[in-house]
Amino acid sequence: MTAGGPPAVTVLIDKDDHPAWTAAAHTAHEPALGLLTVDPSPANGAPAALAHDLLYALGKRLPKGGETYGTWADSQRPAWDAVAAWILTHRIRHLIVCRTDRLTTARQKQLLALRERCGIHLTLLWHRPVTIALRTLLEQTPYHLIETLPQARAVLNHTEPSPDGTRRAGQQGPTGPASSLDDAQWMTSPAWPDGVVTDRPKRAGCPGAPDLTSTKSSAPPGREQIRTPVDVLAARLTTVAHPLHATALTIHAVTGADLNRLALIRGIDINETATAVKVHDSTAHRRCQLYALPTWARCLVRAAGIHGQLKDRAPDSPLFPLITAQGGEQLRLTATGIRYTLGHHQ
Structure with missing residues (x-):
């Protein structure tokens, strides 16, 4: 998070619910450059459903055990902890959320909480005219409204530089769920190397891993x-x-x-x-x-x-x-x- 807090929330007012606005948001999705677009599933009533949508947008797939995803993914707090950790790990700086007006107030507030926790730029697509509900949601959050498609596209296509001032096109980011080389067969790891045995002085605690000068x-x-x-x-x-x-x-x-x-x-x-x-x-x-x-x-x-x-x-x-x-x-x-x-x- 920046010293002055996260950027103000951007709200794109698509008052006529025109498909071009959603298409522009989908086109902006470029996780390797720090831009993530999520199109939520409003009909999903699971408590952690919005967190699941974000994980999928990040290229993650939930473990399926019987009829559930597993204890952690079925609970809101662990699921949102996972989302926040991956957003920071993959250096996502701009989160774009479609159909925000169709989400419950609780889920809208979850997005605002994620913005604060991760220090990200949050852009919300609101596919109807400005409502009292929107004003109420953002009454304690700095925000600005965008009401024309050209301005919206400019916001959606803006790639923020990394902290060192460079573009991050070469950064490792989340990938899709499968590789073209993957035949979905069971696999083991490559052959394991030998580690380097470390010394520990007598009666001293075991220190952590040191920095390595070169790993080619x-x-x-x-x-x-x-x-x-x-x-x-x-x-x-x-x-x-x-x-x-x-x-x-x-x-x-x-x-x-x-x-x-x-x-x-x-x-x-x-x-x-x-x-x-x-x-x-x-x-x-x-x-x-x-x-x-x-x-x-x-x-x-x-x-x-x-x-x-x-x-x-x-x-x-x-x-x-x-x-x-x-x-x-x-x-x-x-x-x-x-x-x-x-x-x-x-």
């Missing part, structure tokens, strides 16, 4: 033939909807850490640049290993740290205690959803 490899070095193309693996992991699940499965894919070792990983075990992760051998911390993270994994691994900051978790607390409990039932459900084998190579 874009894929983990293998001791055997790669079993799954890295781009297919990355594409599937990118669709995982919960940030902690995505990070845990990515660390497993890169290091081979089993559930017991995943449960020991703390926030400080992923360094600030998301170029390395430390995996602990046990609670004794005698032979902890440091692994370099390949380029494709860094965005996914960074998501857990951002989620932890949003939840005010202590940096030295474990990242995955809940999803690794009870035999990793929740994590296994997620892995099954992307047809990924969570376990050791034989």
